[in-house]
Amino acid sequence: MLLFQTPAPPPDPVIIGQFPFPEAPTRAPWEVLPPAVTLLIFVAVMGGAVMIFWPLMRAIARRIEGKVKADPALLEEIDHLRSRVGDLEAMQHRMAELEERVDFAERLLAQKSSARELRP
Numbered sequence: 001m002l003l004f005q006t007p008a009p010p011p012d013p014v015i016i017g018q019f020p021f022p023e024a025p026t027r028a029p030w031e032v033l034p035p036a037v038t039l040l041i042f043v044a045v046m047g048g049a050v051m052i053f054w055p056l057m058r059a060i061a062r063r064i065e066g067k068v069k070a071d072p073a074l075l076e077e078i079d080h081l082r083s084r085v086g087d088l089e090a091m092q093h094r095m096a097e098l099e100e101r102v103d104f105a106e107r108l109l110a111q112k113s114s115a116r117e118l119r120p
Contacts, residue, residue, distance in 0.1 A: 030038055 033041075
């Protein structure tokens with residue numbers, strides 16, 4: 001027969017969540033929060049990061065573009081292509097006039113052939 005009962009050992013304070021309430025262990029916040037709140041926090045953090053880093057990245061890109069020297073041959077080719085585009089746009093009026101002339105000639109030829117068919 002036991003005359004005295006040995007007490008239970010005290011909880012180990014090193015283990016998180018056991019001291020001072022061993023029945024209620026501490027859980028990480030992402031385990032306790034609902035998924036919708038976790039998603040909202042994630043979206044807010046990502047939006048803040050984009051708002052901060054977007055202008056910074058644009059400034060770095062502009063600085064990089066400013067350091068790159070344009071090739072003179074490339075600039076000359078671009079000017080040449082721009083002049084050719086201008087010439088082609090000027091030719092559109094002449095092309096429309098030629099289309100009208102061809103249409104007029106087709107109508108004249110159609111009238112002559114229909115006049116020949118009407119003769120006995």
